Amino acid sequence: MFKEELRSLESHNSTANKELQQNIMIQLSYCFSELRALVQICTQRLRGQDPDISLLLGLEDSVKQDQSSSGAGVRGTDTRAGSKSLPLSQWLSTIKEMRKEMTTIRTHICNKYAEDMGDNMTCATQ
Numbered sequence: 001m002f003k004e005e006l007r008s009l010e011s012h013n014s015t016a017n018k019e020l021q022q023n024i025m026i027q028l029s030y031c032f033s034e035l036r037a038l039v040q041i042c043t044q045r046l047r048g049q050d051p052d053i054s055l056l057l058g059l060e061d062s063v064k065q066d067q068s069s070s071g072a073g074v075r076g077t078d079t080r081a082g083s084k085s086l087p088l089s090q091w092l093s094t095i096k097e098m099r100k101e102m103t104t105i106r107t108h109i110c111n112k113y114a115e116d117m118g119d120n121m122t123c124a125t126q
Helices: 002-046 053-057 060-070 088-125
Strands: none
Touching: 002 053, 002 088
């Protein structure tokens, strides 16, 4: 009798954990889509381009469209809510790619800041 109750509780707990994990993955995918859009906006600005207004406004279609056109998203899936479950290896590979993009942006921003500081020092000494 106790074994049956224990199995019932374990089953309920397992279901609750699966639902919680699924909700966490959905929220992470929302955050990932937003982060990808911000990285793309920063990249556009660093290249001297006007940013994509739909990305600035946070329109979902533009994020999805850009992921599919750039190949930067996980292939064949939409990284937002309602997407198919992705293997962790695909998530890890996509996250590593995003980190590389963020490092590149950080380097460009740092270089631009140093350049601006150098320009300001030149103006002050003249």
